[in-house]
């Protein structure tokens with residue numbers, strides 16, 4: 171599995187945009203009784219179905235979506251993702267629980283207020299684009315503004331701005347049938363952005379796209395988010411997409427959120443065996459940060475050598491350490507806050523954790539074993555450094571691990587020229603943790 175996760179700042183507990191508390195959605199006869207009944211509400215999905223004929227698509231879910239974050243709802247098919255996100259704007263009526271947007275009770279909104287919510291405050295981008303086939307690209311993008319009552323000249327001007335923003339300049343006059351799937355999705359994205367909503371809700375928007383176009387669109391979302399800082403809620407069943415896009419991920423199973431955390435938390439401290447199995451194939455060095463992997467600075471540490479940022483993924487430090495043949499200093503605002511050397515780095519790659527869940531350092535022997543696990547044997551742990559010189563010993567193990575890690579990311583070996591970051595191929599979706 172290969173993966174490139176963009177470097178993120180550690181999320182801070184910001185102001186919630188959406189606040190969800192004890193939310194239930196039950197489909198079926200007399201659905202209302204299920205959440206309130208202590209016996210029914212704790213039945214397994216199969217037992218609930220056979221006893222009542224009901225399906226609890228969302229079961230007692232609570233979370234906040236913070237201002238400016240990309241909040242990913244992830245889970246396998248049928249886990250309740252779409253139902254949950256549709257409940258946020260009452261495209262599906264919740265059965266029980268509270269939902270607030272900027273403190274305002276969504277369940278208490280009347281029809282007019284709900285319309286306003288969906289048109290102005292929380293726009294949805296669907297998988298099937300929902301474009302009007304007889305309208306041009308420009309008019310499709312302007313459509314949301316038209317509904318809002320914006321005048322023709324202004325809406326065309328704003329639509330043109332967003333057509334350009336999603337990279338479709340020159341295609342304004344085409345109709346949807348004259349566009350590729352990826353381009354159509356860009357039109358859908360531009361249309362949602364043009365109404366300037368506070369939150370964008372994405373319902374598996376890229377799952378119908380082929381892998382390369384999908385990756386382009388993911389990068390587009392990352393770019394737009396970086397430029398605009400807009401709050402986004404993103405549904406996906408694809409773990410790689412979740413790790414790439416999410417500041418935080420809510421992982422759902424059978425209507426419940428089984429874990430809510432940053433990609434790093436989910437990968438390095440899975441809440442249970444189900445999550446552990448889900449993230450088993452994720453290359454940890456692309457998700458675990460240097461802040462988590464580092465050890466305290468000791469008086470023996472050199473004051474020079476390579477520097478890495480605390481938020482940098484361990485893969486970046488592996489490369490730096492392999493190139494320099496020396497430990498890397500973790501620098502935060504000009505201050506050295508820790509050190510990552512071969513032991514810490516290999517601890518991450520080999521997925522060695524201490525009882526408190528932190529990464530344990532790996533000594534030279536187990537380091538060699540770890541590299542063997544990655545397909546590089548201890549005997550072959552003699553590698554070329556950045557200048558092509560042969561390096562031996564523990565540092566050669568680091569270099570070998572760097573090779574293995576970089577190769578796993580679809581990248582170059584340690585002796586090759588650097589390539590652009592953030593361009594590795596995303597992993598194939600993992601779809602079968604059901605057997606856990």
Ligand SMILES: Nc1ncnc2c1ncn2[C@@H]1O[C@H](COP(=O)(O)OP(=O)(O)OP(=O)(O)O)[C@@H](O)[C@H]1O
Pocket residue numbers: 197198225226227245246247248249250251252253254407
């Ligand atoms: N209108 C409905 N009536 C009855 N059951 C429903 C209805 N809509 C959804 N469900 C059930 O609720 C559960 C959750 O469905 P939902 O569509 O939210 O899952 P999902 O995780 O979004 O799946 P997918 O990834 O396949 O879209 C499923 O068991 C589904 O069969």
